[in-house]
Amino acid sequence: xxxxxxxxxLKTASMGAAMADMALLLLVFFMASTTTEPPKGVxxxxxxxxxxxxxxxxxxxxxxxxxxxxxxxxxxxxxDLYDRLAMRQGEKDRIVAVTADKSLPYxxxxxxxxxxxxxxxxxxxxxxxxxxxxxx
Amino acid sequence: xxxxITYYRKKKAYxxxxxxxxxxxxxxxxxxxxxxxFFIVTGSFILRQGIFLSLPxxxxxxxKVEENLIFEVAPHEDVFEHDGKxxxxxxxxxxxxxxxxxxxxxxxxxxxxxxxSYNRFIDxxxxxxxxxxxxxxxxxxxxx
Numbered sequence: 001x002x003x004x005x006x007x008x009x010l011k012t013a014s015m016g017a018a019m020a021d022m023a024l025l026l027l028v029f030f031m032a033s034t035t036t037e038p039p040k041g042v043x044x045x046x047x048x049x050x051x052x053x054x055x056x057x058x059x060x061x062x063x064x065x066x067x068x069x070x071x072x073x074x075x076x077x078x079x080d081l082y083d084r085l086a087m088r089q090g091e092k093d094r095i096v097a098v099t100a101d102k103s104l105p106y107x108x109x110x111x112x113x114x115x116x117x118x119x120x121x122x123x124x125x126x127x128x129x130x131x132x133x134x135x136x
Numbered sequence: 137x138x139x140x141i142t143y144y145r146k147k148k149a150y151x152x153x154x155x156x157x158x159x160x161x162x163x164x165x166x167x168x169x170x171x172x173x174f175f176i177v178t179g180s181f182i183l184r185q186g187i188f189l190s191l192p193x194x195x196x197x198x199x200k201v202e203e204n205l206i207f208e209v210a211p212h213e214d215v216f217e218h219d220g221k222x223x224x225x226x227x228x229x230x231x232x233x234x235x236x237x238x239x240x241x242x243x244x245x246x247x248x249x250x251x252x253s254y255n256r257f258i259d260x261x262x263x264x265x266x267x268x269x270x271x272x273x274x275x276x277x278x279x280x
Contacts, residue, residue, distance in 0.1 A: 019165040048262075051186055122191040124191060
């Protein structure tokens with residue numbers, strides 16, 4: 001058989017299916033490994049500490065340096081937080097991530113912790129910037 | 137015989153004319169890539185960091201603890217106060233580690249004044265964590 005005839009018999013096949021498979025696989029990987037940014041509400045300067053990885057599936061409370069409390073991205077008062085948490089009683093086992101400004105007086109944190117305790121949200125993570133271990 | 141020849145001719149013609157019918161998957165690929173780009177843009181690989189703490193339940197009863205198991209510390213703006221003495225961060229960590237060697241079940245009680253900054257609170261928890269303290273109690277104190 002001549003090379004020309006052989007080449008004519010070859011059929012071109014598009015790699016669309018393989019491409020789609022690869023794209024879907026990558027898509028599943030990205031969906032599983034990444035997380036969307038939580039509603040911040042306010043920019044804060046985090047304290048530094050020796051930390052561990054916090055769970056992504058958390059309820060987020062942000063507190064600004066002026067003591068403004070943000071829950072799910074909206075500014076609310078302490079009593080509103082108490083009411084809002086009442087509506088989220090089904091999520092009591094979720095971790096509450098407290099993101100507070102480092103210059104904030106402890107009193108505000110104590111008040112928020114008190115509300116969380118009253119509403120039975122007991123798993124707290126204080127968000128902080130990772131710091132190198134100082135003690136060896 | 138004629139029938140057999142006709143059959144084979146038809147079969148040959150069938151295979152010659154047969155076309156490959158692929159499902160066009162390019163649109164699926166396009167869609168998947170678009171979604172992929174969306175997730176890359178909106179997603180975040182950064183793992184958020186923090187210090188975990190489990191609060192006691194509102195209706196939990198108080199427990200009696202032996203005095204030698206307790207290590208009280210009161211953070212101030214620059215130093216830590218323990219037993220009436222002032223400690224730097226490293227000194228406090230050293231003291232906790234020393235006490236922890238004698239009593240592994242050491243409980244740290246953080247005496248927090250209302251006007252002390254949150255940064256100091258986190259720093260105290262961080263020192264406790266670095267020193268290997270598992271049980272921490274926070275006691276709120278009214279500022280004098």
